[in-house]
Amino acid sequence: MSGMTNTLPTQGRGHSGAGADGRSASSRAAEAAVRLTGLTKRYDQVVAVAGLDLTIAPGEVVALLGPNGAGKSTTIDMLLGLTRPDSGSVAVYGMDPVAAIRSGRVGALLQSGGLLPDLTVGEIVTLSASLAARAGHSSPPSPHRRGPRPVSQVLELAGVSDLTKRRIAQLSGGQQQRVRFAMALIVDPDLIVLDEPTTGLDVEARRAFWASMRTETEQGRTVLFATHYLDEADAYADRIVLMRAGSVVADGTAAQIKSVVSGRTIRATLPGADPVALSALPGVDSVELRGDTALITSRDSDATLRVLLTTTAARDIEVTAHNLEDAFLALTVGDQS
Amino acid sequence: MNVTYLRMEIIRLLRNRRVLIFSILMPAILLGVIGGLYKQDSLNGANVAAYIMVSMGLFGSMSGAIGSGGTIALERGIGWNRQLRLTPLVPGQYLLTKVILSMIMALPPLLVTYAVGAISLGVRLPAQTWISIGVASWLGALPFAALGLVIGYVAKPDSVQQVSALLYMLLALFGGIWVPAEQMPNLMRHIAEWTPAYWVGQVARSPLFHQSMNMHAIAILAAWTAGFGLLAMRRFRADTARA
Numbered sequence: 001m002s003g004m005t006n007t008l009p010t011q012g013r014g015h016s017g018a019g020a021d022g023r024s025a026s027s028r029a030a031e032a033a034v035r036l037t038g039l040t041k042r043y044d045q046v047v048a049v050a051g052l053d054l055t056i057a058p059g060e061v062v063a064l065l066g067p068n069g070a071g072k073s074t075t076i077d078m079l080l081g082l083t084r085p086d087s088g089s090v091a092v093y094g095m096d097p098v099a100a101i102r103s104g105r106v107g108a109l110l111q112s113g114g115l116l117p118d119l120t121v122g123e124i125v126t127l128s129a130s131l132a133a134r135a136g137h138s139s140p141p142s143p144h145r146r147g148p149r150p151v152s153q154v155l156e157l158a159g160v161s162d163l164t165k166r167r168i169a170q171l172s173g174g175q176q177q178r179v180r181f182a183m184a185l186i187v188d189p190d191l192i193v194l195d196e197p198t199t200g201l202d203v204e205a206r207r208a209f210w211a212s213m214r215t216e217t218e219q220g221r222t223v224l225f226a227t228h229y230l231d232e233a234d235a236y237a238d239r240i241v242l243m244r245a246g247s248v249v250a251d252g253t254a255a256q257i258k259s260v261v262s263g264r265t266i267r268a269t270l271p272g273a274d275p276v277a278l279s280a281l282p283g284v285d286s287v288e289l290r291g292d293t294a295l296i297t298s299r300d301s302d303a304t305l306r307v308l309l310t311t312t313a314a315r316d317i318e319v320t321a322h323n324l325e326d327a328f329l330a331l332t333v334g335d336q337s
Numbered sequence: 338m339n340v341t342y343l344r345m346e347i348i349r350l351l352r353n354r355r356v357l358i359f360s361i362l363m364p365a366i367l368l369g370v371i372g373g374l375y376k377q378d379s380l381n382g383a384n385v386a387a388y389i390m391v392s393m394g395l396f397g398s399m400s401g402a403i404g405s406g407g408t409i410a411l412e413r414g415i416g417w418n419r420q421l422r423l424t425p426l427v428p429g430q431y432l433l434t435k436v437i438l439s440m441i442m443a444l445p446p447l448l449v450t451y452a453v454g455a456i457s458l459g460v461r462l463p464a465q466t467w468i469s470i471g472v473a474s475w476l477g478a479l480p481f482a483a484l485g486l487v488i489g490y491v492a493k494p495d496s497v498q499q500v501s502a503l504l505y506m507l508l509a510l511f512g513g514i515w516v517p518a519e520q521m522p523n524l525m526r527h528i529a530e531w532t533p534a535y536w537v538g539q540v541a542r543s544p545l546f547h548q549s550m551n552m553h554a555i556a557i558l559a560a561w562t563a564g565f566g567l568l569a570m571r572r573f574r575a576d577t578a579r580a
Contacts, residue, residue, distance in 0.1 A: 082422060084578060101425060108423040114416025116345075118352045123345055130341030131424040180420075187425065 031094045033058045033191050033222040034079060039088035041074050041246075048074040050246035051088070056224060058190070061217050063237035064226040065328070071246040072226040073111070076195050079224070080108055092191065100191075104132055104148075107189030109180045109197055117169035121160055124168060125151050125182050132187040149188045157212050158182035159205075173200040181209070185216065192216065194225040198232065210236055230328055242328070263299035264321050268314035270294045281307050338437075339430055346438050356404040360442065361449045364397035367515075368450050372458045383545040387462060390454035391470050391542050392514050395477065397446025399514075399534065400505040402478040405439040406485015407492065407501040413576070414494025428573065432486060439482035440475070447474055462545075469544035477537035480558055481505075483565035484533075490572035508534040533561040 034056040041049040049071040056062050064072050077083035078090055081097030092100035100106050115124060132148035155161040158181045168176065177200055184192060192213075198206045213236065217223055227233055233240050234254045242250040242257060250257050263285065271292045278287045283300030294314070298304040301319055308314050350357060368390055375385035412418055421431060451471065454460040462470075485501070492500045509515050511525070512534025518526050529535040536554040543551055 080423065082419065101423060102427065104425050106423075110419065110423065112416050113420035113423060114412075114414075115420065116349065116412070116417055117415070118349045119345060123348065127341055127345045128424060130339055131421075131426045183420070184423070 032056060032091070033060070033093060034224065035089075035091040035094075036075070036079065037089045037091075039075065039078055039090065040086050041071075041078060041083065042086055047246050049078070049085075052243075052247060054241060054248065054251075056222060058222050059220050061223045061236065061238045062225075063233035063240045064224060064243060065228070065230065065233045065240050066226075066243035067228060069245075070243040072243055073195055074246075075243070076108075076110070076193060076224075076226055080106070080110075080193060082110075104187040105190045106193065107184035107187050107191070108193040108195075109177075109184040110195045111199065113180055115168045115176060115179060118167065120165055120167055121155070121171070121179055121182075122151070122164035124179065125155060125186060128183040128186045129154075147188065148186050151186070154182045154185050157185060157215070159208055159212065174202065174205050177201060178205070178209070181212075189221065191222045191224070194223070196226055196228070198227070198229070206232075263297060264301040264319050266294075266296040266298055266301055266304060266308070267316075267318040267320070268294050268296070268308065269316040270312060270314040273312070273314075278308075278312075338433065339426070342426075342430075342434050343437060346434060347441065350405075350438070350442070356401070356408070357442065357445065360397050360401035360404060360446045363400065364393040364446055364450050365453050367396070368393040368453050369457060372454065376458055381546055383542075384460060386454065386458040387460045387545055388517070388542060390450055390458065390460055391474065391545065392517075392538060394447045394450040394470075394474050395534070395537055395541055396505070396509045396514050397450055398443035398474055398478040399481045399508065399537070400502075401442035401444075401446050402439040402481040403485040403488065403501050403505045404498070405442040406435060406482060406487075406489045407497045409435060409486065409489025410492045410497035411494050413490070418576075422577070428577070432569070432573065435486060435489070436479075436482050439485050440478060443475055443478035443482070447471060466544045470541055473544070474537070474541040477541055477558065480533045480537070480561040480565055481508075483562050483569055486569035487565055487572060490569060490576050508532055513538050533558060536561075 032055045034054065036052055036054040039049055039052040039054075040047070052071070052075060054075075064075065066072050074083065078085045079092070079097060081090070081101065090097050093105055095103065097106075101108075119127070129148045129151050152161065155164060158178045160175065160178045160182055163171065163175060163179075168179065171179065177197065181194075181197065184194070197213075198209055201209060210232070213223065225232075225237070238253065240250070240252065240254055240257050241248055263283070269292050273289055273294045275287045275289055275294075278284065278294060278296060281296070281298075282303040283298040284304055285297045285299055287297075288295040296304060296308075305317070305319070309317075372386045372389040372393070375389065378385040380388060409418075451460075451467070484504075488497065488501055488504070511528050512518075512532035513521065513526075513529045514534050518529040518535055518538070521529065536557045539551055539554040540558065543549075
């Protein structure tokens with residue numbers, strides 16, 4: 001674990017710096033949408049979140065990626081003020097999370113958020129709109145307040161306008177999830193927080209969900225979503241924060257995360273191989289010998305192969321590309337001891 | 338006050354009529370059966386059927402108010418309270434909505450028992466007495482509305498209905514609502530005085546005896562309301578800290 005966690009956060013910081021430089025001066029001056037500092041939460045003897053630091057700039061679309069039990073949901077609960085951290089601090093637009101929600105700047109979709117079964121879709125979203133309406137009266141008044149959006153517009157956006165008259169109790173899990181999404185959007189939030197938003201959705205519904213999310217993010221909203229689907233993090237996030245055992249193990253763009261275990265692996269049969277000579281080949285990062293098989297990790301497999309084939313007796317060559325899955329496994333499985 | 342939320346709660350009440358029907362049916366049936374036995378009798382210048390009518394009305398309003406608060410436990414069970422915490426709704430507003438809803442729930446049982454009393458038992462009272470007993474009984478539901486909130490935050494969703502029912506039946510039994518405290522053995526009467534139900538009965542029935550307002554009883558009821566209210570706030574805080 002030590003090698004992994006020592007090197008990767010550096011990369012994360014590098015990314016944040018680059019992100020800030022790439023943005024306009026006005027957004028750099030704006031306060032962070034989310035600032036989590038030294039966040040820690042224990043449940044009995046289990047440490048769910050261990051000293052997590054995370055800053056999200058306005059306009060970023062961030063995926064919180066990690067296996068079950070990595071501490072994603074606990075982090076989100078603390079970010080939303082649903083759970084009190086044992087130590088550390090949470091600031092959402094510089095405010096206490098509860099104040100940020102009351103000011104109407106945050107919309108959230110949680111797995112555990114229940115809906116009233118005896119109301120219709122239209123009624124429950126109208127109810128949410130009425131609760132959002134009072135956000136405008138909050139103090140201090142936020143310049144970002146636009147007030148609740150029209151119910152019909154949000155129902156359309158969440159893809160439930162044809163279910164308006166249907167009771168919640170009669171909806172499928174996926175349909176209920178879309179109703180929760182409508183309820184998250186009704187306040188017209190600056191920050192949208194989604195905990196595993198596509199769980200229970202079929203492929204088509206997932207695609208439709210992300211399409212409507214795209215529309216939302218194009219309007220400059222900040223999004224934080226937790227997922228264990230790598231493809232979702234890869235496809236929809238500007239930035240991926242990889243969590244394991246309650247801490248951030250990697251933080252960067254999908255490309256940066258992939259480059260952590262970058263390049264390709266060349267597998268060749270090469271009896272009596274000299275690891276030192278192989279390491280000296282162009283592009284080679286590491287060499288591992290398993291009997292007669294050499295496993296060469298290269299950031300430029302073409303250059304490596306060109307020399308490997310002409311200067312050694314290597315045969316049965318296989319080349320495999322690394323994908324996010326490998327990065328994910330390498331970073332999250334790590335040392336199991 | 339969020340009127341839309343209250344409207345949605347009333348819609349839910351009308352769609353999910355179990356609590357409402359039970360709180361109306363039980364006292365109306367009890368009144369029809371028991372009141373019919375004492376139709377002609379009088380006690381200290383008051384008609385016994387009228388006395389039982391006021392008592393059964395109280396039983397209904399009590400059970401309605403307690404049962405309504407208990408639904409908070411069901412909402413906690415399905416995660417609705419968690420969902421609400423993602424909205425700008427202030428917790429005090431939620432509790433206020435629930436109390437108003439409990440007070441609305443306390444009204445139909447009163448109206449129905451009075452209708453049964455007037456129509457089938459021939460209870461005749463001056464208009465002013467009808468109004469006094471009605472208003473006193475309705476406002477007397479306030480401590481039970483507060484008690485309902487406590488139950489809503491203490492009880493488990495799967496047992497809240499049984500807990501509420503047991504509680505209001507015990508209150509009715511030991512508080513001199515089903516059986517007049519005056520007819521109870523000495524020990525039972527002392528126990529009765531320790532329940533809010535007894536004092537609501539004292540206040541609501543006093544117009545039948547042309548008595549003036551019992552300020553002592555009203556003060557005790559206010560104390561019960563404040564006590565249950567504070568307890569509900571504490572339970573609410575503990576619940577939100579944990580969730």
